[in-house]
Amino acid sequence: xxxxxxxxxxxxxxxxxxxxxxxxxxxxxxxxxxxxxxxxxxxxxxxxxxxxxxxxxxxxxxxxxxxxxxxxxxxxxxxxxxxxxxxxxxxxxxxxxxxxxxxxxxxxxxxxxxxxxxxxxxxxxxxxxxxxxxxxxxxxxxxxxxxxxxxxxxxxxxxxxxxxxxxxxxxxxxxxxxxxx
Numbered sequence: 001x002x003x004x005x006x007x008x009x010x011x012x013x014x015x016x017x018x019x020x021x022x023x024x025x026x027x028x029x030x031x032x033x034x035x036x037x038x039x040x041x042x043x044x045x046x047x048x049x050x051x052x053x054x055x056x057x058x059x060x061x062x063x064x065x066x067x068x069x070x071x072x073x074x075x076x077x078x079x080x081x082x083x084x085x086x087x088x089x090x091x092x093x094x095x096x097x098x099x100x101x102x103x104x105x106x107x108x109x110x111x112x113x114x115x116x117x118x119x120x121x122x123x124x125x126x127x128x129x130x131x132x133x134x135x136x137x138x139x140x141x142x143x144x145x146x147x148x149x150x151x152x153x154x155x156x157x158x159x160x161x162x163x164x165x166x167x168x169x170x171x172x173x174x175x176x177x178x179x180x181x
Contacts, residue, residue, distance in 0.1 A: 005101055011070040013097055015083030022085070023066040025059060028096070029079040040066050075101060 005011065015023055025037040037057055039047045044061040048054035056077075058069040070077050080096040 002097065002099055005073055005099060007073065007075075007101060009073045011073050011077070011099060013068045013070075013081050013083075013099075015066040015068075015094055017064055017066065017083075017085060019085060019087050020064075021087050023061075024084045025057075025066075025068040026082045026084055027077070027079055028082070029076075037068065070099075073099070073101070 002011065013025075015025075017023065020042045022039060022041045024039045027035045027037055029035065036049050037053055038049070038059040040059050040061050041047075042061075046054075046059050048057070048059075056071055058071060060067055066083060068081065068083075078100045080098045082096045083094045085092045
């Protein structure tokens with residue numbers, strides 16, 4: 001029962017899918033920072049972020065279920081867990097599973113934000129929107145591929161115009177004068 005987590009408890013999360021393209025597990029900590037934990041391939045091969053992560057977590061696949069196990073839950077494991085799948089060049093995120101230890105705080109003597117489920121809610125804390133960021137990057141590259149060549153073409157036309165004007169003026173000044181009497 002994820003709502004009754006205890007320090008040192010084993011936590012097992014599952015991600016059910018009908019696609020067979022591998023899944024990654026991501027942890028969003030209490031500050032909103034995302035941490036890659038592990039990638040599980042469609043053949044059940046696991047690739048952890050690093051050796052420390054592989055000691056703290058276990059992961060695998062059974063048929064269409066990708067699972068993540070926190071071996072011994074600690075305060076640093078608090079947050080939300082997501083499974084992420086890449087299918088047809090699109091990233092699919094699960095809704096996220098919150099996992100927090102029960103609140104064990106003493107009543108504050110000064111004004112502080114209220115806690116809910118052991119977490120302080122920050123209305124200004126936002127998880128970056130990867131789709132919006134990708135669109136901004138694509139717009140930037142589109143602008144480069146459109147505006148840089150266009151600016152270069154304009155510069156070349158301007159140089160050609162200046163050369164043409166200079167040559168025409170020289171020709172006009174060097175024509176011999178024909179005088180008739």
